[in-house]
Amino acid sequence: MFITRIFYGIAYFVVLIYEIIKAELDVALRTINGDVKPEIMEIETVLVRPISQTILANSITLTPGTLSIDLDSEKRILKVATIVKRDKDAVIPFEPYIKGMLE
Amino acid sequence: MDILLISEYILMASLAIFAIASIRIATRKTIGMGLVGVSGLSIAVATLLVLIQEVYGIAFCRDIALALVILGPVGTIAFAKVLRGDLMLDALTIVRSIFLILASVLILLSAIGILRFKDDMDKVVYARIHILGVADMGCILALFALYNPLLGAAYLILSPFAAHAIANAFYYGEENHD
Structure with a gap:
């Protein structure tokens, strides 16, 4: 449905801005107390289309504290560098919204 | 303990007391009182940060102190301008x-x-x-x-x-x- 896609798009932007503000405060706090230990992890995504994978990787990099290094489009695996060790769901909270928006 | 460390601790205590006094002044109702209190508080905190760096060896305290020393008077000047009525608010x-x-x-x-x-x-x-x-x-x-x-x-x-x-x-x- 076209209408639900627009709804998911708006929700995606709201969630993205909320996550950016949250991560921004988190990283700013970490620069003060020095609790920084960079890690590289691999994340498997459910997205299939290359455009949605690119948008997901871009949103990950836009959030301070997480950074996408590489994207394997066929195996659907993202290499992500995080500022401390995090679990998978904390890195990509906007994945269902992109899935609803583009797939 | 040597005399320098003792005097640093005395300065720290007096700065803390001065900071509390500034906060009390800043909570008075008029804006002028607030400006006096906040400018006193900012220089007290800046000196306190330099002292903390000296005593405990935390390196980045001096950067924050530098920012406070520069930004504190600038902010005070801006708000004083507003108080005079020069700026639209x-x-x-x-x-x-x-x-x-x-x-x-x-x-x-x-x-x-x-x-x-x-x-x-x-x-x-x-x-x-x-x-x-x-x-x-x-x-x-x-x-x-x-x-x-x-x-x-x-x-x-x-x-x-x-x-x-x-x-x-x-x-x-x-x-x-x-």
Whole structure:
């Protein structure tokens, strides 16, 4: 449905801005107390289309504290560098919204 | 204990008492009293931070003290101008000023953070890119507050590509994999 896609798009932007503000405060706090230990992890995504994978990787990099290094489009695996060790769901909270928006 | 350390502790105690007195003055009802209290508080905290760096050896306290020493009088001058009636003060101006000050705090924090980690730390490049992201967001916020939304939006879209390019190049070019 076209209408639900627009709804998911708006929700995606709201969630993205909320996550950016949250991560921004988190990283700013970490620069003060020095609790920084960079890690590289691999994340498997459910997205299939290359455009949605690119948008997901871009949103990950836009959030301070997480950074996408590489994207394997066929195996659907993202290499992500995080500022401390995090679990998978904390890195990509906007994945269902992109899935609803583009797939 | 030597005499220098004792005198430093005495100075610290007197500065703490002065800071509390300034806070009490700042809570009086008129704006002039608030300005007096806040300017006293800022110089007291700045001196206190330098003392803390001297006694406990925390390196980045001096950077924050520098920022306080510079920003405190500037802010006091701006608010004194407002009090005189030279500047217009409506809601939009206040919101924009809050955004600009928030952006400058973020930029200062990232300037401290980008310098404080040692070069021999594990994967320090990624940590520095993460901290650069904070400065990016601060600059985007400042661009929006300065009525340049096109520049802000362009950088919002483009900055992840640059960060990703640095990380990708470092991962495949310089970092040694086993």
